[in-house]
Amino acid sequence: MNAPLNAPTLATVADEAGVSRQTVSNALNSPELLRPDTLARVQAAIEKLGYSPNRAARNLRTRSSHLVGLRVEPAVEDSANALMDRFVHSLVESTREAGYHVLLFSAEGEPAATDGYDELLRSAAVDAFVVTDTYRGNPHAAWLTRRGVPFVAFGRPWGDPSARHPWVDVDGRAGVVQAVDHLVGRGHTRIAWLGWQKGSYIGEDRRSGWVDQMHAHGLSTSRLSARGDDTLEFGARAAQALLDVPAAERPTAFVCASDTVAMGALRTFDELGLRAGRDVALVGFDDSIAAQVCTPTLTSVRQPLEQVAVEVVRYLGRLLGHRPIPDPGCVLTPTLVVRQSS
Amino acid sequence: MNAPLNAPTLATVADEAGVSRQTVSNALNSPELLRPDTLARVQAAIEKLGYSPNRAARNLRTRSSHLVGLRVEPAVEDSANALMDRFVHSLVESTREAGYHVLLFSAEGEPAATDGYDELLRSAAVDAFVVTDTYRGNPHAAWLTRRGVPFVAFGRPWGDPSARHPWVDVDGRAGVVQAVDHLVGRGHTRIAWLGWQKGSYIGEDRRSGWVDQMHAHGLSTSRLSARGDDTLEFGARAAQALLDVPAAERPTAFVCASDTVAMGALRTFDELGLRAGRDVALVGFDDSIAAQVCTPTLTSVRQPLEQVAVEVVRYLGRLLGHRPIPDPGCVLTPTLVVRQSS
Missing domain, CATH: 3.40.50.2300 (Response regulator)
Known part of the structure; x- marks a missing residue:
């Protein structure tokens, strides 16, 4: 097959864009040297032709370091x-x-x-x-x-x-869906989410698993979630705030965006005399070493x-x-x- | 200074040992090719002359990989x-x-x-x-x-x-000495040691800090120690055994050869309804992440x-x-x- 012979080169990209080969090289290696409109024209040509600078870069190498x-x-x-x-x-x-x-x-x-x-x-x-x-x-x-x-x-x-x-990548959303299903299977209906700030794609992806699966089970997510940093302090504070309501409104289970947040929640449970696994359920994310060795051991989503x-x-x-x-x-x-x- | 000129070389080692340069090279790179007595003779010559094969090896290199x-x-x-x-x-x-x-x-x-x-x-x-x-x-x-x-x-x-x-290296013995001093300062006199099997140099070094410092404080070490593997199971079992005695003989504090062993002891404390830091004191070794995030947080020797x-x-x-x-x-x-x- 002669497909490689037809593969676009620096020269065909230069022809397509109406620039010199040096300009194409600059677009790849020192784009700051080019005027924005020239750069855009070269990038459009690269896109159109499907030029693979990876291959070009490889060909320039004289040795493989492994x-x-x-x-x-x-x-x-x-x-x-x-x-x-x-x-x-x-x-x-x-x-x-x-x-x-x-x-x-x-x-x-x-x-x-x-x-x-x-x-x-x-x-x-x-x-x-x-x-x-x-x-x-x-x-x-x-x-x-x-x-x-x-x-x-x-x-x-x-x-x-x-x-x-x-x-x-790992499907974080699917991991949280499993956590929610697990907790619903144990009879929980008020399942809280302790997650990260908006702006974290990973955090929003994991959170969507909680929102969607709660709704799939016909459960409310209202006033059952908190957002914050990925710290013990946030986990402790958020668990405290969510538990500081009349008994009928309290969550009976917590799913956390990370084990760090879950460890923070454990501190609050401890202060309130609550035992995870007996009085309240807790699920972390990442299956850290701490999740494996702490007492009680922590249920967690493992990547x-x-x-x-x-x-x-x-x-x-x-x-x-x-x-x-x-x-x-x-x-x-x-x-x-x-x-x-x- | 001309010291480098006087430095022993492969040739002077060969002369000293009465063998060929190839034999010296083999002694360094493929000792299994030599008869034991020849190898011993070359090694004695290397020792006597203070020959540095490091330098020789470096000189053979044509590039530095950094x-x-x-x-x-x-x-x-x-x-x-x-x-x-x-x-x-x-x-x-x-x-x-x-x-x-x-x-x-x-x-x-x-x-x-x-x-x-x-x-x-x-x-x-x-x-x-x-x-x-x-x-x-x-x-x-x-x-x-x-x-x-x-x-x-x-x-x-x-x-x-x-x-x-x-x-x-890190002075493990000194770390355990600090742990014993800390516990004695908090009023403990029956301080137990949960350590590794004999045969671990590191384990014996750490244990010696416990033995010596207990004696330095005039405290007995009798029936206050256990040996086992570096596992949670050992820590849990050993703490259980040491606490399963009449109250007056029970240790009030435990120093462990590792945080893993300490986490095992925490499990036993939890089962017995004992709270580390209130009913019994516990010190680990390594300042692991688990020590930092578990509840209660674990005192530990940090390298x-x-x-x-x-x-x-x-x-x-x-x-x-x-x-x-x-x-x-x-x-x-x-x-x-x-x-x-x-």
Whole structure:
């Protein structure tokens, strides 16, 4: 088959846009050098022809490092969510099987979009990146895409329907639906939601599972939810406020957007003399180590991070092997791990 | 100064041992090829002359990868100890400041001494290693030393006084001494120890802090300790057994070799209707995330992992810069983080 021979090149993009090859190269690597209208014309030509800067970037490489770069964020104390640590372990395992190693890097001080990435690209130390913080508005994904750097995201390109990079994500909404079904099955009807601020795509996705499934069961969600930061303090305060009403209006169960929030709720239960799993039911999200070892143990939605890592590496293999990627997105379903708290 | 000119070489070692240079090279890289008596003769010559295979190995390298290899072990569920995750974060930060990145690798299946290490060495993908599992009898350290591969250990070369590699460790004994002093200061006299099996150097070191400091305060240690695995189950069972005696003989406080063991003890307290921090005092070791977020929060000995990483990188810089290492070992002191449980 001669499809590769017909694949668009830098030259065909330049012809289409009526600019020089250097201008196309600049559009990919230093877009700030171009006038906005020129940049828009080149981008339109890239779009129309389906030009893959990934392939072009690969062809420029003289060696393969067999390294995949992953940026780690500073560890957060007083938070139950060690999700990324579990993902790193899984990714190391999956990449090893594919003949790759994981290179960890970090950004100095307040992380900007490109910190660390540009340095590694200049030194050509990695073949590709795995990007895990796409939910913050996706600056890394957009930056890497413009430069034609191969990468796979853990996390959907929320709010960016034009994104073309491969991604793997977990269906948070489905996890919360399972939590609500579990609690309804145990006889609860006043099930509260402790979630994050508006503006978090992930938070809204998880919350939608609660809203929709409560309504599916014919249950009211009125005055049963709170929004705040992903902290113990928020969880404690929100549980306190929701319980500080006449007995008939009190929630009998709580579903939380994270284990950190759930651990905060546990503190309030403890202060009020309530026992999770006996007097009130509680479900967290992330199946953190804390959920597994605390007393009472915490029911929680577990993300299949091992499977996420496998799918990420599968996409990486296709990207780096210049094989077609039929579907750029892969959504995996979490499971509910039922423990003492519910 | 001409000291480097006088430094022993492969040739002077060969002369001293009365063997060929190839034999010295084999002794360093493939010792299994040599007859035991020949190997012993070469090793004696290396020892006598103070030959540094590290430097020799470095001179053979044609490029510097600016990568430091770190092997990660599979994540363990139902255990509070995410110590290594915190260390990985700290190491990424410290190496970045030194212009290095951390390459994570893992071993396939049941990890043998050399799994992963040899593969990375063959591909020359790393400049040096950080070895974190020296406590298991040190197979990696011995293997890397024989091959002249630069590495720094997090963990003392327990039981191997001949070890010459640089290492950084935390004074576990001193941490337990602080825990005992803290509990004695709160009026406790019957303070129990929940520790690991004999045979763990780290476990015996921590236990010695309890034994010695109890005696320093004139307190008995008789029938106040238990040994077992580093599991929740052991902690729960051991606390149960120690509390299942007449009231006057019961311990009023427990110090544990790990937060995992302490979380197990918390389960038993809960079953018996005892509240840590009110009816009984409890101290863990590692300052895990679980210690920080559980209810009640757990007093715990915190290892200064950020400082460990800084010292590890300092040694790496000396090794890779061929600078002298005045003292191959560095012991740091942990701190006691006091929380509700005591």
